[in-house]
Amino acid sequence: MASTAVKQQYDVVIVGGAVNGSATAYFLANNPDFTGSVLVIERDWTYAQSATALSSSSIRQQFSNPINIQISRFGAEFVRAFPETMEVNGDKPDLAFRENGYLFLADQRGFEVLERLHGTQVENGADVVMLDPEQLVERFPWVNPDSLAGASFGRTGEGWFDSYGMLNGFRKKARSMGIEYIENEVVEVLRSGDLITGVRLASGERIGCGMLVNTAGTRGPKVARMAGLDIPVEARRRSLFVFDCHTPLPGVVPLTIDPTGVFFRPEGHLYLGGTYPKVDPEVDVNDFDVLHDEFEEEVWPILAERVPAFEAIKVVNSWAGHYDFCVLDHNAIVGPHNEVRNFLFCNGFSGHGLQQAPAIGRGLSELITYGGYRSLDLSALSYERVVENRPFLEDSVI
Ligand SMILES: Cc1cc2nc3c(=O)[nH]c(=O)nc-3n(C[C@H](O)[C@H](O)[C@H](O)COP(=O)(O)OP(=O)(O)OC[C@H]3O[C@@H](n4cnc5c(N)ncnc54)[C@H](O)[C@@H]3O)c2cc1C
Structure with missing residues (x-):
């Protein structure tokens, strides 16, 4: 109306x-x-x-460009202070910020890149640490470290919110x-x-x-x-999948990104995951069809290999949205x-x-x-x- x-x-x-x-x-x-x-x-x-x-x-601090790092550092501070800053008539909107971090997993070539980025991130005040495979498994025992040279992990200022x-x-x-x-x-x-x-x-x-x-x-x-x-700028489809895992992962689970681009994070007692699609054409802004094959063919096989507990999962929800993608x-x-x-x-x-x-x-x-x-x-x-x-x-x- x-x-x-x-x-x-x-x-x-x-x-x-x-x-x-x-x-x-x-x-x-x-x-x-x-x-x-x-x-x-x-x-x-x-x-x-x-x-x-x-x-x-x-939200993550793990960018390579100092401006993007500063933008997200301000973003994290702002999200933390959101309930107070946005108070209207006593109503304080809490964004349920889960500051669980981002965990970028890397093979040998990727690890060298992560190490280079890490220097810039730390110089710009991001709270990011490098983990070798041993430290990775000690901290996140649910990860299968095969083929990984290590990871970078944002301890604070990263996570997800409403x-x-x-x-x-x-x-x-x-x-x-x-x-x-x-x-x-x-x-x-x-x-x-x-x-x-x-x-x-x-x-x-x-x-x-x-x-x-x-x-x-x-x-x-x-x-x-x-x-x-x-x-x-073009519209590019991103399909997201919410799944249930028979055996929930123990401890703190960050937003985890496999070297293939497949990612997941907790979503309440469930998990949310997706990938950076291999084929990524411009789409109509009204086309919100979920690419279910993407989960079957690209996402799930990687999830099951990287996190053995994800061999037994069930998709319970999915949706597609569009990136406003700067080509x-x-x-x-x-x-x-x-x-x-x-x-x-x-x-x-x-x-x-x-x-x-x-x-x-x-x-x-x-x-x-x-x-x-x-x-x-x-x-x-x-x-x-x-x-x-x-x-x-x-x-x-x-
Ligand atoms: C699946 C997915 C996952 C994402 N994950 C992340 C993430 O983890 N972290 C992150 O930071 N970002 C993420 N993003 C990106 C982020 O959500 C967007 O960059 C951001 O929400 C864009 O906000 P916006 O206000 O610019 O645009 P939008 O949220 O798209 O809003 C644009 C608004 O403009 C209105 N509009 C359009 N045309 C007109 C018109 N002619 N007249 C009047 N109104 C009009 C529309 O109705 C709409 O409400 C993700 C995006 C998607 C789709």
Whole structure:
């Protein structure tokens, strides 16, 4: 059901009100130097098809690029403090952060890479340790160490949390601080020369804006095209499988990634797993079919070999969601278009956009308020790198 905006003109219009749109809205509302008006336009208030709701909802410090490490360090601090920061009328949204860590398992070649990344991670304050096979099995006795040269393990600041809770917390807090949300779809972006002047909604309404922020997820390229702009972002399917294991694994179980890319983590008393698919074409944004063969052929055989207890498992649930996949370099595009300066991108997160939402929302609010970053410099993620075909280097992509 479409809802209508209170005013006809806003300083900032945010297209897409899931985690990144709502984080940006919150940080704007929370910035005393920002005095403008903000409208968040979201086409579906159930968020059922948003990547945010369909995410595997995990956070790691184990990246190779110092900026991604800093982004996630802030993310982890923010998740821990979320209930207090997002309190509204005594309601403190707890994100049930399970700080169990990420465990990257590696063969000999992979271990050398992990060791190199480890140096950068530690330099940037990430709490990551290297484990040789003996230490690995001592700590995680359920792992079969065959063919492994070791692992890296994030002791703190890594794990998983409630993604929908984060979206809801940001949204509720932003609304309590005066940010307006409407349920409607942007179907046209109005542009005059190099200036965005507003948007037209599915209801026919026209809303003027001083700035537009594109947080439309996998529909981000479509919104950009409405303004005659282009981003190298595609929807890529990721199927997730929830399974029951006859013999639960003992002790703390981190999000564990096999050298093949197959991963799993606990999900309550069950487990959640999937893989980085070998064949990974662009898909239609409305195609949410789960690739069940992927579990049978790619995921389960590896799980059963790596964790003997997983020989006896039963899939009890599954779903598919879409990465907004940046084909240039698997990383987000954040900030203004190089010519149309009042069109801000927040797209292409490629599988780490949930954990990045706090730092990216904060960064965009600074760009909008001050015209530049004040806390963490995110300019390496700018659109200019797309124009210059200069990939943002990140070796640790899942
Ligand atoms: C299976 C899966 C697993 C993942 N695992 C992780 C993980 O472990 N850790 C992590 O950090 N990230 C993970 N991600 C990625 C992360 O979930 C996303 O990067 C993040 O949620 C993107 O948030 P967003 O707000 O940018 O976009 P979305 O959540 O996709 O939201 C975009 C919103 O824009 C709205 N919209 C679109 N077009 C319009 C329009 N024209 N008008 C109005 N509204 C519009 C949509 O309805 C939608 O609600 C995963 C993603 C998937 C799919």
